Every structure is written in C-alpha cells, then in structure tokens.
Amino acid sequence: MIEHSGVAQPAGGGPIWDQLQTLLIDGERVRAWALQHRIYALVHRRHLAAATSGRFIFMTRPILGGYDPVTIRWQDLRDANLQVGMVTASLTLAYSANLSDTAAGEGGERVLRAPGLEIGPAQALYRECQAQEQSWREKRRVRSIEEMRAQAGGVQIATGVYPQGAAGAPERVIEQPGPAQPRDDDPTHRLARARDMLNQGLISDSEYEAIKARIVGAL
Incomplete structure (x- = not known):
C-alpha cells in the first residue's frame, strides 16, 4: 500500500x-x-x-x-x-x-x-x-573510505562485534581477506596508496601498519 x-x-x-x-x-x-x-x-x-x-x-x-x-x-x-x-x-x-x-x-x-x-x-x-x-x-564518504581500505589490503573496522556474545567488549580491528587485486597492482603501488590514505587521515597509524604488514607478508 x-x-x-x-x-x-x-x-x-x-x-x-x-x-x-x-x-x-x-x-x-x-x-x-x-x-x-x-x-x-x-x-x-x-x-x-x-x-x-x-x-x-x-x-x-x-x-x-x-x-x-x-x-x-x-x-x-x-x-x-x-x-x-x-x-x-x-x-x-x-x-x-x-x-x-x-x-x-x-x-x-x-x-x-x-x-x-x-x-x-x-x-x-x-x-x-x-x-x-x-x-x-x-x-x-564512508563508502569511499571502505573501498580504499579494501583495495589497499582488506583491513576493515568491526564495531559491536563481541566474541562468544560477551557484553561490553571493546571495538576491535579485524583483518579480513580483501578482494582480488589486479596483476599489475604490485606491492609498491599498494604501499604508496596506503601511505596516501594515512597522510589524508583516512586510516590510523595502526591500520597503516596492519596494511603494510599484510603487503610485506605476501611477498
């Protein structure tokens, strides 16, 4: 109706x-x-x-x-x-x-x-x-940040997700597999993109380090 x-x-x-x-x-x-x-x-x-x-x-x-x-x-x-x-x-x-x-x-x-x-x-x-x-x-703006984070390594922020249903648990940073990257998207470009996001204030220092560790770990 x-x-x-x-x-x-x-x-x-x-x-x-x-x-x-x-x-x-x-x-x-x-x-x-x-x-x-x-x-x-x-x-x-x-x-x-x-x-x-x-x-x-x-x-x-x-x-x-x-x-x-x-x-x-x-x-x-x-x-x-x-x-x-x-x-x-x-x-x-x-x-x-x-x-x-x-x-x-x-x-x-x-x-x-x-x-x-x-x-x-x-x-x-x-x-x-x-x-x-x-x-x-x-x-x-929020959607753009999420897409850029996914392209730079798949790190997302999960809020209100509590292990085993525990109440009052703090917010956690959870690393999830990101979407497949193009073959020409080499680690150097991904690191540069993550650095740009950090400089623009789109991600925090801890998120940048997590992204960098993921990229380096994949080498």
Missing part, C-alpha cells in the same frame, strides 16, 4: 497530484513539492517538481495531455541550488550521470533545472534536497 505524507495539496494541484501518486512505489512518501507558476505555463500545462523519500521527480506536461517524468535518486544528487526572483523561483540540481552504486564508479555530472516554480513550495523543496544531499554526501 502506498503511503501518503502529510504534505498538503497546493491550490490548482488537481489532476497533476493524481498523476504524481501513480509514480510512487510501495512505501514511498511525498515530502515536498512545487508547481510551476501560471505565468510560465502559456504553451504547456504547469510542470511539477517533487521530493519523495527516495528520489526527486520533475514532471513536464505537454498542452495536449500526458506527462514526462524525470527522476533523480538521492544517492546520485551532488548539489542543489535555488534562485528566487520577484515572482518565481528556480531549482537547479547537479547529479551523477552513470547511476553507479560504488564510490569509485562515479562519473560525470548532469544538470536538471526546474524553472518558474512558486516561491514558497520551491523553498521547502530546496530544503529537502539540501538535507538529502548532505546525508548522502556523508554516506559516500
């Missing part, structure tokens, strides 16, 4: 609100949305921009009927900007173009612009985009 948020339907929403509901997957909720101002809808029907619990949706609506939705997953969002004028506001989003789910696989950026939105709803929409962008930026 599709969940609906407490976001009020704006005046003039009507059929476009119903069209938006048909795009929602099970459990997805609308958190903010904005309609295009009427003065911009002279040769087409009013467009709509919406932020849901899982993505950003921008719907263009030709004058003869139908609609064309463009969606951006929150994990692909890179930046959100709002420009407010005397009558309307425009929201611009920059997002990753290749839809990769790995930090190393992120590619170039694309830009989506939603112009001529009503100011109040556009500001609420911008706040939601900013909150999602900041949240996913931190998730990507």
Whole structure:
C-alpha cells in the first residue's frame, strides 16, 4: 500500500497530484513539492517538481495531455541550488550521470533545472534536497573510505562485534581477506596508496601498519 505524507495539496494541484501518486512505489512518501507558476505555463500545462523519500521527480506536461517524468535518486544528487526572483523561483540540481552504486564508479555530472516554480513550495523543496544531499554526501564518504581500505589490503573496522556474545567488549580491528587485486597492482603501488590514505587521515597509524604488514607478508 502506498503511503501518503502529510504534505498538503497546493491550490490548482488537481489532476497533476493524481498523476504524481501513480509514480510512487510501495512505501514511498511525498515530502515536498512545487508547481510551476501560471505565468510560465502559456504553451504547456504547469510542470511539477517533487521530493519523495527516495528520489526527486520533475514532471513536464505537454498542452495536449500526458506527462514526462524525470527522476533523480538521492544517492546520485551532488548539489542543489535555488534562485528566487520577484515572482518565481528556480531549482537547479547537479547529479551523477552513470547511476553507479560504488564510490569509485562515479562519473560525470548532469544538470536538471526546474524553472518558474512558486516561491514558497520551491523553498521547502530546496530544503529537502539540501538535507538529502548532505546525508548522502556523508554516506559516500564512508563508502569511499571502505573501498580504499579494501583495495589497499582488506583491513576493515568491526564495531559491536563481541566474541562468544560477551557484553561490553571493546571495538576491535579485524583483518579480513580483501578482494582480488589486479596483476599489475604490485606491492609498491599498494604501499604508496596506503601511505596516501594515512597522510589524508583516512586510516590510523595502526591500520597503516596492519596494511603494510599484510603487503610485506605476501611477498
């Protein structure tokens, strides 16, 4: 069953609100949305921009009927900007173009612009985009560190893992086998990468020593 948020339907929403509901997957909720101002809808029907619990949706609506939705997953969002004028506001989003789910696989950026939105709803929409962008930026940072650690030797930090179910045990550093490395990834390059990670503060001294010991031990 599709969940609906407490976001009020704006005046003039009507059929476009119903069209938006048909795009929602099970459990997805609308958190903010904005309609295009009427003065911009002279040769087409009013467009709509919406932020849901899982993505950003921008719907263009030709004058003869139908609609064309463009969606951006929150994990692909890179930046959100709002420009407010005397009558309307425009929201611009920059997002990753290749839809990769790995930090190393992120590619170039694309830009989506939603112009001529009503100011109040556009500001609420911008706040939601900013909150999602900041949240996913931190998730990507953590994921990038984990991927770099795995490439440099497979050392990961395990938290809350207690031997034989013992309560209150301290956090431990556990060395696990990392993924297979390319043949041209020689120990010198791996050591250099680990040193770079240490200099950037991505790993601690003890983690660096553990990685170095693993690389040297494999010679």
